Amino acid sequence: MQSCEFMEPMLSAYLDGELAKDDKARVEAHLAACAHCRELVDAMQNDDRALLSWARTLAAPADMPMRVLNALGLSRQEVQSRRLAYVYFASLALGVALVLAAVSLPAASAAAILFHFALAVVRALFALPWSVHAEWLVVLGALSLIILVLSLTCLRRALHWTRSEVVWR
Amino acid sequence: MEQADLELIRRARHGDPQAIETIVRNYQSFVYRTAYGILQNVADAEDATQEAFIRAFRSLGRLREDRTFPTWLARIAVRISLDMVQAKARRAQDPTEEIHGSVDGGEDAASLRIDLERALAKLSPEHRTVIVLRAVQGLEYDEIAQVLDIPIGTVRSRLHHARMQLRTYLSGERGDS
Ligand SMILES: [Zn+2]
Numbered sequence: 001m002q003s004c005e006f007m008e009p010m011l012s013a014y015l016d017g018e019l020a021k022d023d024k025a026r027v028e029a030h031l032a033a034c035a036h037c038r039e040l041v042d043a044m045q046n047d048d049r050a051l052l053s054w055a056r057t058l059a060a061p062a063d064m065p066m067r068v069l070n071a072l073g074l075s076r077q078e079v080q081s082r083r084l085a086y087v088y089f090a091s092l093a094l095g096v097a098l099v100l101a102a103v104s105l106p107a108a109s110a111a112a113i114l115f116h117f118a119l120a121v122v123r124a125l126f127a128l129p130w131s132v133h134a135e136w137l138v139v140l141g142a143l144s145l146i147i148l149v150l151s152l153t154c155l156r157r158a159l160h161w162t163r164s165e166v167v168w169r
Numbered sequence: 170m171e172q173a174d175l176e177l178i179r180r181a182r183h184g185d186p187q188a189i190e191t192i193v194r195n196y197q198s199f200v201y202r203t204a205y206g207i208l209q210n211v212a213d214a215e216d217a218t219q220e221a222f223i224r225a226f227r228s229l230g231r232l233r234e235d236r237t238f239p240t241w242l243a244r245i246a247v248r249i250s251l252d253m254v255q256a257k258a259r260r261a262q263d264p265t266e267e268i269h270g271s272v273d274g275g276e277d278a279a280s281l282r283i284d285l286e287r288a289l290a291k292l293s294p295e296h297r298t299v300i301v302l303r304a305v306q307g308l309e310y311d312e313i314a315q316v317l318d319i320p321i322g323t324v325r326s327r328l329h330h331a332r333m334q335l336r337t338y339l340s341g342e343r344g345d346s
Contacts, residue, residue: 008329009329013310013329016303018325043340047336050285051304052305055301058201058205059198060198060215060218064193064197064201064219068219071223072226074184074186079186
């Protein structure tokens, strides 16, 4: 029979099933004859079991996923605020691009065309009194007055609503 | 690793928060127990766990084989924990002073728990690591060799010494044989 000092270093690997065939056979032969080594293997096995059941009582904090996401800058709030920032900057960029296009592109002298159109309308309005009969002017004046009154009423209503809304809050 | 796990890793690589959340939930016990086994302290183990996940997700692009994710994660966790042990040892003197564990509850279970933690604390960090990877996480020797970046022969002898040491401390604590 081989000595215990020679066998002992193999017992741990034997326990783990990590021994080559012939070594395993040698250990088994020794264990069959040596109570001391048998006890040692049993004790190591018990230690392993105790370690396992001890470890099973250990639990990571429940908020670990949140902590990790926060640290990575991937939490919901952060993602949302980043999305808002994207929208804001995208709108800003779009606005700037539109202004630049309107100013610089020759095709988009849309602003100039609009300006000329408005000018033509104003001119036509000034020319109106000379081009129609006096009774039509009266009708036109009355219509304008009605529209003006209506507009003012609507405006007052609108102002009143917004004010009461502010008070409500 | 199952197909669903591999899919989660693929999504996490693209920064999908839900995939990351699920992976952390699935592996947090694995990482935390490894860290606690080495560090023997709740606060440190929590920090190490968090740090391990952060580092893993930041460098997920460098993981070649998604299949090896668990050992790769264990490797990161072990390295962080051992670094923390070293940093602590440089600052403090006695690593056995902090023994955590609820003493209430079943008396035998509690005292066994304290015995175990005390005995583990007396082991060297390297011995603690190898014994936790084997007895708690059930890793094979070749996996432990990968995690610790050491030859399999070293895994075998280190594990033998760690178990013999633990045996000595435990039988000393318990007063048996
Ligand atoms: Zn023997």
